[in-house]
Amino acid sequence: MKAQAQSLPQAFPELRWKMQQMRQNDSHFAYLIEQFDALDARIERVANGLERIDELALGRLKRSRKVYRDTLARHFKRATGQCCGCGNACSPH
Numbered sequence: 001m002k003a004q005a006q007s008l009p010q011a012f013p014e015l016r017w018k019m020q021q022m023r024q025n026d027s028h029f030a031y032l033i034e035q036f037d038a039l040d041a042r043i044e045r046v047a048n049g050l051e052r053i054d055e056l057a058l059g060r061l062k063r064s065r066k067v068y069r070d071t072l073a074r075h076f077k078r079a080t081g082q083c084c085g086c087g088n089a090c091s092p093h
Contacts, residue, residue, distance in 0.1 A: 015076050022079055029075055036068040 023030045043061050045051040053061075074084035083089050 015080070018076065018079055022075065026075075029072075032068060032072055032075070036065065036072060039065040039068065 019033075023033055039061055042051065043058070043065060046053055046058055046061075074086075077084045078090060
């Protein structure tokens, strides 16, 4: 069974417009998205048998992807006026 990559707009459909806006206006955010997309594409290649790596390396890639996804989710929350979950009642930059 082939794996299907889940793009960020698919992962966060309610924030698609905001994500496009942030990507254009925030170079750090754009960099994070690029890194997430690259990890996601590599994991998909491995899952589809196009690239071979050991299970330990695949686990590291998946953990890295989760870190990027969580970081991007915090950015989304702050950008929409919500606390990012830090416990400090943060607000958007």
